[in-house]
Amino acid sequence: MADSLESIPGVGPSTAKKLRDGGYVDIESLAVAPVLELMERTGIGFALAQRIIMWAREKIGWDVVSAKELYEKRSKMLRCTTGCRSLDKLLGGGIETQSLTEFIGPYAVGKTQICFTLCVTSQLPVDKGGLDGMVVYLDTEGTFSPERVHQIAEHWDLDPQRVLENIYVGRVYTSDHQMILVDHLPEHVDMSRVKLLIVDSIISHFRGEYVGRESLASRQQKLNRHLHALARLAEAYNLAVVVTNQALADPSQIYGNPNRPAGGNIMAHACTHRIWIQKGKNNTRIAKLIDSPSLPESVARFVITEKGIEDCED
Ligand SMILES: Nc1ncnc2c1ncn2[C@@H]1O[C@H](COP(=O)(O)OP(=O)(O)OP(=O)(O)O)[C@@H](O)[C@H]1O
Ligand SMILES: [Mg+2]
Secondary structure (H helix, E strand, C coil): CCCCCCHHHCCCCHHHHHHHHCCCCCCCHHHCCHHHHHHHHHHCEEEHHHHHHHHHHCCCCCCCHHHHHHHHHCCCCCCCCCHHHHHHHHHHCCCCCCCCCEECCCCCCCCHHHHHHHHHHHCCCCCCCCCCCCCEEEECCCCHHHCCCCCCCCCCCHHHHHHHHHEEEEEEECHHHHHHHHCCCCHHHHCCCCEEEEECCHHHHHHHCCHHHHHHHHHHHHHHHHHHHHHHHHHHHEEEEEEEEEEEECCCCCCCEEEEEEEEEHHHHHHHHEEEECCCCCEEEEEEECCCCCCCCEEEEEEEEEEEEEECCC
């Protein structure tokens, strides 16, 4: 966006610097900021923070809006193919921008392979099912593999070097680091070019650092803040947010699936589409949509190949 922070009434060079230092580099990031967070991160007072946010919201047409305007905003939503027709169908046509999509499942089920495939397919032109944009990949487990992305790009007939150039990778070391990276992302990358943001996995640091019942409430509070920050990026920049989540053994389940997604209600409420993945026969994978406001519950099958993920042959 062309408007600089200095164009905001009442914001001179010193306040603009405070805003930038706090991670607010454009009008979009201010429009979606909560007042208290803006105050905390910049040191500016309540009245000014409130005025700046109101101005930014008005500027980008984001106050109370009519359902028609909302419909128009949603019509800018794009969908990205997963490389697998049956999974695309399950998702209503692919991964959506302006939404959070969560892939949940046990170890080695293929969550990271889906993310790698999306790193490539999201770079396809829009008329080929892509988002024609850059990718931000936050890797919390050290499993991002440029070699594997290279291989998938080759199989999609894309220039692997260009594909790799278009992916920003952030290796994340702690939950605080994860939150800071997301909060300050607009300072480091040109968000207008980013169309996909992946966090693989969303939960591992939170689970590793907050152990025991007594720390559960503070962990969930932080996770909630983090998920809201991701949702705001998805809305402000019309990008798709994809997160992976772990499966936990649930001893209270006697019948049905003996596992449940980590992160409890906070995760359940924050993610627009939740897809549960499990292993099927003959090395196939089964994906189930478990929670969606607009799509029917259904099942898809895929296999992991050199091309990333693909439909099963039969
Ligand atoms: N080039 C490839 N061709 C076929 N299968 C592959 C290829 N690369 C990886 N796989 C398969 O992908 C699976 C691992 O998937 P992935 O790493 O995505 O799991 P995950 O769900 O992310 O697990 P975790 O919870 O441990 O992160 C393994 O079964 C592996 O055999
Ligand atoms: Mg993984």
